């Protein structure tokens with residue numbers, strides 16, 4: 790199971806994610822309360838082993854700026870949260886995770902164009918393009934449409950519901966940000982519990 794802990798902005802949270810077995814960690818470079826600069830993400834990444842994938846999150850950013858950030862931080866992957874096309878994703882130099890906000894359980898038709906990429910099923914955008922802590926309507930999703938895709942389930946996951954998400958979706962991975970926070974700050978115990986439960 791891939792386990793991605795997203796929106797990291799402190800050393801303690803990075804250490805907790807890595808030490809407890811996260812396979813992916815996410816840094817938000819888009820406008821967000823969790824936004825970090827490329828230079829700071831590079832600093833936070835200094836002791837992250839190569840086995841843990843560093844993912845950079847962007848919203849409708851230019852190809853040049855994304856590539857510059859990939860180089861600065863040594864990102865392994867990019868997560869796109871805007872209206873980026875598959876043709877845009879195809880041009881990036883690292884593997885891409887494309888986030889889709891799922892409204893009323895409807896998977897977007899665009900999914901087909903992203904078959905070569907990794908998909909992230911998320912709640913629809915709220916104040917920011919992601920990281921809202923909201924859940925989408927799991928029960929209405931046509932699971933058969935996800936066959937053949939590598940995909941993360943995200944959106945409002947937490948230590949109480951992650952096992953249900955895994956049971957229902959049988960995803961390649963799970964992704965969390967708000968659900969491992971307390972009062973808006975990453976909670977090291979919740980990170981540990983989330984990873985332990987995801988690995989059960």
Ligand SMILES: O=C(O)c1ccccc1NCC(=O)[C@H](O)[C@H](O)COP(=O)(O)O
Pocket residue numbers: 795796815817819820821822823846847848870911917918919920921922923943944945946964965966967968
């Ligand atoms: O975290 C943000 O503030 C953010 C801002 C802009 C684009 C994406 C953002 N976050 C994405 C994520 O952290 C997660 O991949 C996903 O949306 C799930 O978040 P959550 O529901 O908070 O667990």
